[in-house]
Amino acid sequence: MQAPLATPTLPPARVTAVLRILVLSTFVVLLNETIMVNAIPRLMREFEVTAAAAGWLSTAFMLTMAVVIPVTGWFLQRVTTRTAYGLAMALFLAGTTLAAAAPAFPVLLVARVIQASGTAVMMPLLMTTLMTLVPPHERGRVMGNITLVISVAPALGPAVSGVLLQLGTWRLLFLAVLPIAGAMAIVGRRRLVNIGEPQAGPIDWVSVPLAAAGFGALVYGLSGLGALLVALFVWRQLALQRSSTPLLDLRALMFRHFSVALALMCLSFMALMGAFILLPLYLQEVCGLTSLQTGLLLIPGGLTMGLLGPQVGKLYDRLGAPRLVVPGAAVTALCLGLFALMGERTSPWLVLAVHVALSAGMAFVFTPVFTSGLSVLPPHLYPHGSAILGSLQQVAAAAGTALVISVMSGRAATAAADGAAPTDALATGVQWGFGIGAVLGGLAVLVALLVRTPPVPEPPAAPEVQGEEGTPLDKTAPTPG
Incomplete structure (x- = not known):
């Protein structure tokens, strides 16, 4: 077994700067996971491809994430923090540049794979750095800010794409991201510090x-x-x-708190990603909204999740996980059930209200789940625990998407065969899809009842932390507050 990595001590301002760089960078790259949802109809016309082929622009992104993330547990222990960050951002920038200039659909698909390869490194890097730098009693507050990345970025993807598509070509989806990601890469390489020492293996x-x-x-x-x-x-x-040394150390699964958190996260992501796929389809094809109207209607929910994240993190530090995740999971399941009752005559304002409530419920689930799950692991398992969470998150998202789309398509086809009008048939299919999401939400409530407040591990001694030029940083600075 590898020796545990000790927790370094940095000045509070330096910890904040490091985490802020990683949070903002991860937000930018994760936003692209769902940013193609609203662009599919336009890409079908421009490249003359089917809906199934165009859907691969999202599927390939999730597929690449699921393939690459399992390797990150091994990779992050064998390169420096700054090297991992530089590689992740270089891959993402290369993929984004290629996508913006893609002359044909196969080139755009390859660009999405390159983008996802960089994104796959960023999320485990962020989680591992957070768990290493932040003391246990403050992780809830800090993880609340990370919720902005984990949940809000994919939630805002369809909204951002709806607004950009209204302004011009689909290439704006990449051209708008490129300068932001480039600036983050430059700042990150200059200001990040190396946490711990790489371990040869x-x-x-x-x-x-x-x-x-x-x-x-x-x-x-x-x-x-x-x-x-x-x-x-x-x-x-x-x-x-x-x-x-295993590629992915599965001893993390021996910790009950981590395994329960993992199960709750998987069920929640299955339900959430299914809802993300169904909502734009329902709003545009059933309710008749434009892509811009759809994007604007979905923005308040994403902002709600982001704004609640830090507050939920503070509540986690005071109350623990069980008092937050159970009501959060219950609200989520209830909102998905309400979506299953909506039809073509439902007011968009009601959809907006339920979406905001759904986002609030998810905020009360994700922050405690990620914090309590990783907190019980010893430091040398942080990279592997983050990689396990990231891998299964992608599998759960893809499974949830495939499940609700399959149910929706099947029920819509059955309704159409029975003589229903196309819009009515699609509305029926969407209701069944949301019904499946509600069932998944109900199962998440049952798993949430198993969540317990994890024990606080003893912090190991602080090792030397290297600065930008390899110079030792002050180890006598106060604990971040």
């Missing part, structure tokens, strides 16, 4: 293709093959844990 080349094929097959929808390959990957990691 070989990579298990058998585990890499098993992880890629297994998690990729699950996201793609090949559940049987994916389950088999993931089982082989798990068996391989368990064998490596006894003799050498």
Whole structure:
């Protein structure tokens, strides 16, 4: 077993600066996961592709994330913080530049894969750095700000794309992001510090293709093959844990608090991503709203989740996880049930109100889930715990999307065969899709009842932390407050 990484002590201002850079950078890259949703009809016309082919611009992003993230647990322990950040932002910028200039659909698809490769590194890097730098009694407050990245960025993707598409070409989706990401990359490389020391160690080349094929097959929808390959990957990691260093250390799953948080996160993301896919379709094809109106209507929900994040984090530090996640999961399930009752005559203002309430419920779930789950792990498992969370988050998002779309399409086809008008048939399908989301939300409530306040681990001694030029930083500074 690897020796635990000690928790470094930095001046409060430096901790804030490091986390702010990582939070803003991760927000920018995660925003692109769902930014293509509203652009699909326009891309179908411009590139003359089917809806299924255009949908690959989102599916390929999630697929790449699921394939790359399992490797990050090993990768982040073997390179410096600044190297990992630089690689992630370089890949994202290269993919974004290529996407903005893409002359054909296959080129745009490749660009999305490159974008996702950089995004896959950023999320585990952010979580690992946070858990290393922030003391346990303050993690709820800080994780509340991270909720802005984890939940709000994907939630705002369709809204931002709706506004940009109203202003001009779909290429604005990438041209608007490019200068922001470029500025963040420059500032980040200058101001980030290296946390801890890289640990030399070989990579298990058998585990890499098993992880890629297994998690990729699950996201793609090949559940049987994916389950088999993931089982082989798990068996391989368990064998490596006894003799050498695994690619993804599954000993994190032995901590009950982490496993319960993982299950709750998966169910919540399945329900949430299904709702994100259905809402633009419902608002535009059933209610008749434009892409701009749809984007504007979805913005308040994303902002609600972001604004509540820091407040929920402070409540977590005072009250613990159980008192927050149970009501949060209950509100989420209730809102998804209300969406299942809506039809083509439902007022958009009611949709807005329910979406805001749904976003508030999710805010009370995600911050405590991520904080309590990772807090129980020893420091040397932070990168692996973050990678497990990130990988299963993508699998859950893809599974939730595929499930609700499948149910929606099937019920809509049945209604159309029974003689319903196209809009009525689609409305019926959407209601069934939201109904599936409500069922997933109900299961999340049951899992939330199992959440307990985790014990606070003893902090290890502080090691030396390197600055930009490799110079030691002050280790006598006060604890961040």
